[in-house]
Amino acid sequence: MGHEYCGIVEEVGPAVRSVKPGQFVVGSFFASDNTCPICQAGYQSRCVHSHYVGAGGAQAPRLRVPLADGTLVAAPDLPSDELIPSLLATSDVLGTGWFGADAANVQPGKMVAVVGDGAVGLCAVLAAKQLGAERIIAMSRHEARQKLALEFGATDLVTERGDEGVARIKDLTDGLGAHSVIEAVGTQESMTQAIRSTRPGGHVGFVGVSHGVQLPGRDLFYAEVHLLGGPAPVRRFLPELIDLVWNGKINPGKVFDLTLPLDQVAEGYRAMDERRAIKTLLRP
Ligand SMILES: [Zn+2]
Numbered sequence: 354m355g356h357e358y359c360g361i362v363e364e365v366g367p368a369v370r371s372v373k374p375g376q377f378v379v380g381s382f383f384a385s386d387n388t389c390p391i392c393q394a395g396y397q398s399r400c401v402h403s404h405y406v407g408a409g410g411a412q413a414p415r416l417r418v419p420l421a422d423g424t425l426v427a428a429p430d431l432p433s434d435e436l437i438p439s440l441l442a443t444s445d446v447l448g449t450g451w452f453g454a455d456a457a458n459v460q461p462g463k464m465v466a467v468v469g470d471g472a473v474g475l476c477a478v479l480a481a482k483q484l485g486a487e488r489i490i491a492m493s494r495h496e497a498r499q500k501l502a503l504e505f506g507a508t509d510l511v512t513e514r515g516d517e518g519v520a521r522i523k524d525l526t527d528g529l530g531a532h533s534v535i536e537a538v539g540t541q542e543s544m545t546q547a548i549r550s551t552r553p554g555g556h557v558g559f560v561g562v563s564h565g566v567q568l569p570g571r572d573l574f575y576a577e578v579h580l581l582g583g584p585a586p587v588r589r590f591l592p593e594l595i596d597l598v599w600n601g602k603i604n605p606g607k608v609f610d611l612t613l614p615l616d617q618v619a620e621g622y623r624a625m626d627e628r629r630a631i632k633t634l635l636r637p
Contacts, residue, residue, distance in 0.1 A: 355618075356382035357445040358411035359437070362425075371422045377432055378425040379444050379595060380418050381587035382406050387423030397423075397588035412618055414637040426591040429599055436598060438606025438634055442476065443594040446632065447605040448587030449560050450476030450537065451594065454484055456558030456581040457533035461485030464526045467507075468547045469537030469561060470498040472608040472632040475505055477535040477560075479605055482506025483597070486533070490525055492518060492546070498631060501607060514546065522550040530555060536582070537561050544568070553577040560585055609634035 359379040385400035465486040470493035490509045491502035530552035539561030559582030611630035621633030
């Protein structure tokens with residue numbers, strides 16, 4: 354929590370080369386050198402020199418970002434006020450949803466299901482649409498979130514869960530399950546839902562932070578699906594995502610349906626906890 358950030362560079366250390374004071378930048382929640390073999394392979398969140406930027410506290414007027422050259426990506430110019438929510442979204446919720454879609458191997462013309470209708474799940478719907486999926490099934494029971502899912506590109510909504518949820522997904526996917534399923538919750542129920550909703554040979558991208566999830570080996574064995582997940586290497590996707598936002602191709606900032614000043618942060622969390630808000634944007 355509180356590890357998403359964007360802002361204007363005020364000062365840089367003597368070793369920093371690629372960002373300059375005055376630039377508007379976005380960074381990932383993991384600082385990375387972007388040069389080690391793990392980064393070069395596209396997994397900057399597990400960089401051999403990674404630091405968790407959230408530990409520095411991004412819900413603050415100022416933030417020190419380690420490894421700035423490898424972590425921050427500058428926007429082409431200072432953005433207009435309307436672009437800021439979408440640029441902030443690239444820092445985590447969009448970057449994470451995008452990684453979920455990438456990890457689930459979303460391809461043009463394929464059938465995709467998204468488990469979870471929080472900001473990340475909704476951004477995964479948006480990513481699947483951008484990546485050319487033909488059918489995008491959003492599992493959601495919440496009206497405001499269903500509406501945004503449809504706006505972001507969902508073609509179908511499924512409100513059922515458990516066995517009924519799996520049956521509905523199969524109904525919508527020729528009885529086989531989706532090619533690609535994005536899990537964006539991190540609970541036992543959602544992870545099981547995701548694996549069971551995937552056809553054999555299909556892919557699950559799991560980006561919900563796992564809370565006590567245990568996978569029975571035998572079920573996993575017979576599911577015969579690809580699994581890839583973890584903390585999203587947002588840095589891999591940032592240049593492309595910033596470009597899409599900058600050129601008005603996507604508007605992920607719509608997930609922020611509540612804006613508060615920084616000193617009302619507790620109310621922001623309360624609103625999300627009570628489902629009065631999908632996601633809160635804090636302004637210093
Ligand atoms: Zn690295």
